[in-house]
Amino acid sequence: MKSIYFEKDIPRVLITKFASRYCKPLLYTGLNAVKYNKKLPDPPLPAGNWLRVRNVVSGLCGTDMSFFKATTGTNSAFEPIPASKRTYLGHENVGIVIEVGPAVTKFRLGDRVTIREYMSGCGNKDITPRCKYCEEGNYNLCLNYGAPSPHKLPDVGAGWGDTFIAPEQQLAKLYDELTDEQAVMVEPTCVSIHAVLMARPEPKEKILVMGCGTIGLGIVQVLKILEPSCEVWVMERVKTKQEFAKKLGADYVLAGDPYQAASDATSGSQVFVGMSKNKMFFGGFDRVYDCIGGNWSNTTALRLLHPRGTLVKVGHHMNAITFDESPIWWHEINLIGINAHGMEEWQGRKLYTFDLAQEWIRDGIYKTDGFVTHHFKLDDYKRAMKLALDNPPEVIKIVLDC
Ligand SMILES: [Zn+2]
Ligand SMILES: [Zn+2]
Known part of the structure; x- marks a missing residue:
């Protein structure tokens, strides 16, 4: 079995952290904590x-990029949790079932599947009884x-490899009608859908989406599916991504100084400027979906909301950071965290986000055209990673051919 994994080997992890900050070329050498092993025994x-x-x-x-840069902070809530020595990369996968155990009930040989429970979930480790x-x-x-x-688990593998093994609860069946190019977009689509369904907009709200990567672009689209009367603004520097967001339904791009632009967009007050260009105004958006994360993003997003507005935290960096929390109490902001996907309630039904996303893609409600911009061979994963980290304007979703 071939597999790419993050090895919890402290000296390597420290080198990788150092490299990502001070010496980027080192990331692409054999010293990275992410390794490609082509000779693992088939488990x-x-x-x-x-x-x-x-x-x-x-x-x-x-997530794959954060392993490649070993970014999880030693002050993050993740840090104390014991992790297995190897974490296998790749969860936005499309695969074919080539062997089934005698107790498998949901899948057959030849079924097309994807990983649903990645890292989190009793089904991921085959723990029973499952937690509530x-x-x-x-x-x-x-x-x-x-x-x-x-179980005493061997090397199980995941999406970045030729094959992997999994308990059936960990996987979701892919709908026959979806092409591989659509199917590889199912997992990120789930993240966008979950973010919006967890914090549903009201009709005619003014909404800002910060960051137009795959998830932000998906959120723009889902907002317009749910509430076409909403006025959707995007904050994004890259022109091609602004254009893509507009194609997917965004109404306006927030251009120039974000405070002045947000005040203009929402008929807010004058922008007050304090020491070291510290800014604040009154008024603002009803709802902000922050797909960037980090200090600047948190501080800015909170100040671009009107009182009792809602900040939906989608982007994160798995680090304890410092940001100005004062608008949260001052303006009684609702703060909603978003993690991946799970179960949704939609039009009177309860269903996995994976099923809702596939229905929407199959029925042409959610469009995936134009998201996948680059393909690389699995063996070229370092080149793929370099492109992702350099992040030139034309990159949206990079896919590895396994
Ligand atoms: Zn559980
Ligand atoms: Zn993902």
Whole structure:
């Protein structure tokens, strides 16, 4: 089995952290904590409800990049949680079932599948009984995140490899009607859908989406599916992404100084300027979806909202940071965190985000055309990663051909 994984090997992790800050070329050498092992033994299925999958394609996303740069802070809530020695990269995958254990009930040989529970979820480690969140389908909130698997797990692999093994609960079936290029967009589409359904807009709200990467662009689209009467603004520096956002339904681009532009957009007050260009105004958006994360983004997003507005935190950097929290109490801001996907309520039905996303793509409600901009061979993952980290304007979604 070939697999790309992050190895929890402290000297390598420290070198990778150092490289990502001070010496980028070092990231692409053999010293990175992310390794490509082409000679792992093919693991046996640890239990009857496991299956083996051959990957076809697999997307590259922020989670993979954070492993490649070893960015999780030693002050982050993640840090104390015991992790397995190896974390396998790649979860936006499209694969074919090539072996099924005797107790598998949901899949057959030849089924096209994708990873639903990545890292989080009792189903991911095959823990039973499942915790109450996993039982209701919200595996993103799993209480057993820090618990070991009941199996003595071999190298299991994931999306960035030729094959991998998984318990059936970890996987979702891909709809036959979707092409591979559409199917590889299902997981990021789920993130955008979950973000909007967790913080649904009211009709005619003025909404700002900060950052137009894959997730932000998806949020623009979902907002217009849910509430076409909303006025959707985007904050994005790259022209091609501004244009794409408009094609997907964004009404306006927030240009120039964000405070002045937000005040103009929402008929707000004058912009007051304090020491060191510290700014504030009164008025602002009803709702901000922050797909950037970090100090600047948190501070700015909170100040661009009107009193009792809603900040939806989508982007994050798995680090304890410092930002100005004063608008949260001053203006009684609602703060909503978003983690991946799980179970949704939609038009009287309860269903996995993975099913809703696939229905919308299949039925042409949600468009994935134009999202995948680059393909690389699995063996060229370092070149793919370099392109992602350099982030030139034309890059949206990079996909590895497995
Ligand atoms: Zn992802
Ligand atoms: Zn759980």
